[in-house]
Amino acid sequence: MKIIIIGAGMAGLSAARTLTQKGHEVIVLDKSRGVGGRMATRTIENAKADHGAQYFSVKTTEFQSLISELQSDNITAEWHIAQRENVRYIGAKGMNTIPKKMASLLSVFVNEKVVLIENNTVKTESGNIYPFDNLLITMPIPQVIDLFQNSKMILSEKDKSVFSEIEYKPCIAVMAVLKEPTKIVSGGIxxxxxxxxxxxxxxxxxxxxxxxxxxxxxxxxxxxxFDDDIHEVEKDMLSSVNQYINSENIVSSQTHRWRFSNATKRYEAHFYQIENRPIYLAGDGFGIGNVEGAFLSGYYLGNGF
Ligand SMILES: Cc1cc2nc3c(=O)[nH]c(=O)nc-3n(C[C@H](O)[C@H](O)[C@H](O)COP(=O)(O)OP(=O)(O)OC[C@H]3O[C@@H](n4cnc5c(N)ncnc54)[C@H](O)[C@@H]3O)c2cc1C
Structure with a gap:
C-alpha cells in the first residue's frame, strides 16, 4: 500500500514513523527547505534561535516513549522554567533537531509543495506526480481548505462542519542577536x-x-x-521589552510572522477521514493540540492502518 503524507512537521513525521515501523511504503512531502514545520530553529549568522514552539510537555506514555528514545541520543533535554511547576522539554541543540532526527530514518522530500490532488495522485509545484492508495494531510486546516479548493474537491456537510471547529491564532516572533545573555531567571519568562x-x-x-x-x-x-509594517512592529516589540533586553545589547534582529501558531479550537478526535475518500487529516488541530497533540494525532492515524 502506497501512503503519501503531506507535511514533515511533528504530526506527519509521527505518522510516517508509525507506518514505516508497520512495514508500509511511505513518502513524506514538505514545501519547506527543511523538516519540522512549526518546530523551527533559525540560524542567524553563527547564532541560533527557536522561533516557533519553545518547549513542550510530555503527558502520555506514547509520547514519553519517543522522548525517552531521543533523550538517550541527547536530542532532547529537560527545561525547568521558573513560572511552570512541571518539567518541560526542548531540543537540546534547537527545536528542529527533533524532527530532523525523526526524518533521518524516513523517506522525506523537501521543497515539494503539493498544489493538486487528482485521481489518487498528488502533484507538486515542481511538476512531480506521486500516486497514493492513502493520503495523509497534516498542515493547518485553512491550508488544507485552499488545497481542496484548488483541486476542486467537493466536500460533504460533515467534512465542512469538522473544519469549522478548528481555529488557530497567529503569532509574531522577533529574534534578536545579543552581545550578552539576559538575566531572565531560568531563561524563559x-x-x-x-x-x-x-x-x-x-x-x-x-x-x-x-x-x-x-x-x-x-x-x-x-x-x-499581523499585516502592519514588519520593521515598525519589530521596533515596537523590542521597545516594550526594554527592561529585559536593553537596546544597547542588541546586535541585530529579525521577525517572522506565523499565520497559524497554536490551534486554539480543535476537533476532539485524533484525526479525521474525509467522507468517502482515502484522505485523512491530522495535526495539532486534532486532539489535545500543541507538539504532543500533533505527535499523538500522527501516531494514532498511523496505527489505524
Ligand atoms: C510561535 C509558536 C509558538 C509555539 N509554542 C509552542 C509551545 O511552546 N509548546 C508547544 O507544545 N507547541 C507550541 N507551538 C505549537 C506547535 O509548534 C505545533 O502545535 C506543532 O508543531 C504542529 O505540528 P504539525 O505537524 O501539526 O504542523 P506543522 O508543524 O505546521 O507541519 C505542517 C507541515 O506541512 C508543510 N506544508 C504546508 N503546506 C504544504 C503543502 N501544500 N505541500 C507540502 N507541505 C506543506 C509545512 O511546511 C509544515 O512543515 C507553537 C507554535 C508556534 C508557531
Whole structure:
C-alpha cells in the first residue's frame, strides 16, 4: 500500500514513523527547505534561535516513549522554567533537531509543495506526480481548505462542519542577536505585557553559543498588527521589552510572522477521514493540540492502518 503524507512537521513525521515501523511504503512531502514545520530553529549568522514552539510537555506514555528514545541520543533535554511547576522539554541543540532526527530514518522530500490532488495522485509545484492508495494531510486546516479548493474537491456537510471547529491564532516572533545573555531567571519568562507574551533566552536554554532571544507577541497584538509594517512592529516589540533586553545589547534582529501558531479550537478526535475518500487529516488541530497533540494525532492515524 502506497501512503503519501503531506507535511514533515511533528504530526506527519509521527505518522510516517508509525507506518514505516508497520512495514508500509511511505513518502513524506514538505514545501519547506527543511523538516519540522512549526518546530523551527533559525540560524542567524553563527547564532541560533527557536522561533516557533519553545518547549513542550510530555503527558502520555506514547509520547514519553519517543522522548525517552531521543533523550538517550541527547536530542532532547529537560527545561525547568521558573513560572511552570512541571518539567518541560526542548531540543537540546534547537527545536528542529527533533524532527530532523525523526526524518533521518524516513523517506522525506523537501521543497515539494503539493498544489493538486487528482485521481489518487498528488502533484507538486515542481511538476512531480506521486500516486497514493492513502493520503495523509497534516498542515493547518485553512491550508488544507485552499488545497481542496484548488483541486476542486467537493466536500460533504460533515467534512465542512469538522473544519469549522478548528481555529488557530497567529503569532509574531522577533529574534534578536545579543552581545550578552539576559538575566531572565531560568531563561524563559511569561509576561502580562499587552504586546509581548513570552521571552526566551536561547543562550540560557543551551541551544546557541552566541546569545539570542526569541520574543513572542500576545495573540491579541499578533491579530491586530499581523499585516502592519514588519520593521515598525519589530521596533515596537523590542521597545516594550526594554527592561529585559536593553537596546544597547542588541546586535541585530529579525521577525517572522506565523499565520497559524497554536490551534486554539480543535476537533476532539485524533484525526479525521474525509467522507468517502482515502484522505485523512491530522495535526495539532486534532486532539489535545500543541507538539504532543500533533505527535499523538500522527501516531494514532498511523496505527489505524
Ligand atoms: C510561535 C509558536 C509558538 C509555539 N509554542 C509552542 C509551545 O511552546 N509548546 C508547544 O507544545 N507547541 C507550541 N507551538 C505549537 C506547535 O509548534 C505545533 O502545535 C506543532 O508543531 C504542529 O505540528 P504539525 O505537524 O501539526 O504542523 P506543522 O508543524 O505546521 O507541519 C505542517 C507541515 O506541512 C508543510 N506544508 C504546508 N503546506 C504544504 C503543502 N501544500 N505541500 C507540502 N507541505 C506543506 C509545512 O511546511 C509544515 O512543515 C507553537 C507554535 C508556534 C508557531
Amino acid at each position: 511569561i509576561l502580562e505585557n499587552k504586546s509581548v507574551a513570552w521571552i526566551a533566552d536561547n543562550f540560557q536554554k543551551g541551544i546557541t553559543e552566541t546569545p539570542t532571544v526569541t520574543i513572542h507577541a500576545s495573540s491579541a497584538y499578533s491579530v491586530k498588527r
